[in-house]
Amino acid sequence: MPDNATDMEFNVDELEAPSWLNSQFIQKVLSDFEESPELMVTDLKITPASAQGDHYASVMFRTTVDYSTSKGRFSKPLIIKTMPEQEGHKKDMLSESHLFSTEIGMYTKVLPEFERILQKAGDNTKLYVPCLYHSLEPRQVLIFEDLVPQGYAVIRGRPVTEEELRFVYTKLAKLHAVSMKVMNEQPDFLKEFQYGLIEMPTLMQDPMVTTGMANFLNFLDKTPEFNKYKPYFEKLKDNCIDKMADVLTEYRKNFQPDGYYVLCHGDFHLRNMMFRHNKDTSAYEDVMLVDFQISNLSPITVDLIYSIYMLMEPEQRWDLGKNLINHYFSVLEETLKKVGYKAKMPTQAGLWEQMRRHKYYDFALMATFLPMILAIKQSTAKMHDIIQDNETRKKAYFSEFYLEDLKHLLPKYEEMGFFKDL
Template sequence: MVEQGKEQETKDFHPAPVWLDASYLEPLLRDLKKDPGLRITGLEIKPATAKGDNYASVMTRVKVLFLRSSSKTPEIEFYIVKTTYENDPFASGIFSKYQVSTTEMLMYEKVLPQLSALIGETRQPEKLFATTLHVDYEHEAIIFEDLAVSKHVLADRLIGFDLEHTRLGLRKLAKMHAAAAVLNERKPGILTKFDHGLLNRHTKGFAHIFENLCDVAADFAATCPELGDYYARKLREVRKRVMEYSTRVYDPQPEEFNTLMHGDYWVNNVMMRYGERKEPLDMILIDFQFCSWSSPAVDLHYFFNTSVQSTIQFEQQEELIQYYHTVLVETLEDLKFVGYTPTLRQLVLQLEKGRFFAVSVSLVCQAILINDQTKDADFNALMKDDERGRNFRKGMYANKRLQENLKHMLPRFDRSGLLDVTD
């Protein structure tokens, strides 16, 4: 029975790194606790996320039992270790082109502590990020606090955020965006060097994902009575330009408001803490592999088209953008930002300029992130044009929530001219 459980765990979860053991952790813990005589007496290592929860990294939960040199009573600490797909040359080869490990290690070691300090200067300071304990450039690993200890959990990605969750998510995001703009103003160039987001001008490694899922979306439209051949033809044309049109949204515009994007801001990249009545009390942002200096259109279109419930996305987006803008401006004012601060109208026009990204996120990222078919949910199935990959991608579009969202959104996109290929 034990062996069967281990087999199931290996099948459903990504394995922990082979180097992650007591001999690796003990020196780190000695440094952290400032006790050279500290000894690890017990270690429990298990996966922190299942397949389908994360496509870009491996998360491992570590429980450490240790004895301080001056004590006979053992203590317990809990950590999360985040690593790359070291056992998958195909996946790691793609992700290395996006500098995901370097980006996130720099974020946790250098940037997030400075952003946290800035937010501490505002009239309403709050915690946005997990505390970094160690960054290991040799193993491309990050060790940070296990937020489960403070009763933070993942929300349900298949349900999406209600209004209360959405407002909390936008408040946290606005504060991150404001603090980043201020940090780059005070230390010019410290953040503009982050230019390897999910879409960028250096690599098109994810092109197969975007183009293949546009094809699957077109196939779905062709068989959907509410959409039909009209939308299928349009989506096959969109496929030809989806990478270029989407990448333009990531290009910083000197005359507009630019700041550091989270780059992958959705339900599973925040940790929630709830009250007794299951009301959201707090949210911590995690996963900073795709940060880039870009327009807020990147994070906002991504968030609204992957993570919020349909009625909020369709009916309340404008008022929520206004709320985001209010928090953004207040935080910039608190931190005495002297650069360009957009008015609400200017922000709305900036988001409209980048609205094609809502199309590509709806067709591609939404399909991946709310996928409920987790059997083959891994990066290889997303990328490779083999039978397993084709079946996996086709299965994504059997998702009823995705189908209903696209039935509603594709006509809206079309009426705005976003499905017309021009240049």
């Protein structure tokens, strides 16, 4: 639900709305939502809702709806989210996914219950934006209130500050803490949330993923200062994806008695959060997490490790996010106590042990996704090019930004013992 800006370059499949997205459809949605059968749409403006690089797993439009009821005339800004309809790579990759059924469950069942639990404990944190409409048939659609008129915006054109990230991790910790309580007390409540990245076979078999380690090894071979690390990653050439899958599916396939498990957001990066700052003072007021399409029951590390590579700025990433993750843990612990968590409490030392145990997820993200996300953030490649073209991906490894990251990350892996027992 990013903000709209005149200088944005939009996704091609969002330049023209599908024919079904018209006044009649929106009129029916609003009429049912407001329980006003006499509601009439008088004007409807539809524009793209997101910039290139913001997302890939849906098509999004922003609408401004003018309408009248017996109570008067009104205007409502909305975000419409649906599946790709244009033939091509994007539609093929997402066609058999559970993205929309997962997100509908999150917005209609899980997030309202999590907010209720927090409110009962005296915490009025808002976890989600209201969903006005949802459907899986005849087409997959979600409609939300637009957050932009409420002062929220995606951060663009500047680094996210550490203060902003601390607020982000505060909200994630509260989401995780309540999920731990629910998993302990109502184990069946979340059982349907079992579809993460690994359960998207068309994605995991896509060359974007499968060529990652080979491209990384090619980069190591051609970069003398990193040659010494090549033998470690040679051992992962044929099983890196399998090792990553072991981490992501541990709760479902290899439950560990000492594991820390939560309902993960699943795609915890900067474009999936919107910030609100005071217009006069620029002081932080709130952050809203969006896009819960891949939320699933996973090790607690899944969101945290993912965020190191997909959310943090380089300086925070170089010590594997130590300060921010320790802040996250302090909020997690505080919230667990506040909501009355009755099982054995996690420990900070235990959390870091699990971070080390799941090092293969670090390796997969660093070797496959980090060069792509850096290229997109630095505007040296467009998302659809880097996803679909291996030559574009190969070039991303040799950027100055990726080189600088690895100068810090690879020695840090060595210091933390990540290369032992590969």
